[in-house]
Amino acid sequence: MIEDCEDVLQxxxxxxxxxxxxxxxxxxxxxxxxxxxxxxxxxAIRARPDVFVxxxxxxxxxxxxxxxxxxTRERFKLIQESKI
Numbered sequence: 001m002i003e004d005c006e007d008v009l010q011x012x013x014x015x016x017x018x019x020x021x022x023x024x025x026x027x028x029x030x031x032x033x034x035x036x037x038x039x040x041x042x043x044a045i046r047a048r049p050d051v052f053v054x055x056x057x058x059x060x061x062x063x064x065x066x067x068x069x070x071x072t073r074e075r076f077k078l079i080q081e082s083k084i
Contacts, residue, residue, distance in 0.1 A: 017047055033058045044068050
């Protein structure tokens with residue numbers, strides 16, 4: 001599994017972003033159910049990825065999906081294969 005992740009990361013045009021600032025995280029606390037996910041959501045919003053891939057169900061809530069495109073690993077594979 002780790003090898004799969006490393007292969008995917010190497011094939012991506014990755015960008016390292018700074019940690020979100022406190023105000024960004026505080027805004028996300030109002031959006032996502034789990035406060036611990038707020039910094040991750042703030043980072044994802046800042047990064048503006050084509051697709052944010054996660055297995056965390058909190059990110060699939062409507063309020064989050066209104067801000068970023070979210071997919072499970074399985075759905076991401078289908079997107080990559082152009083089946084969706």
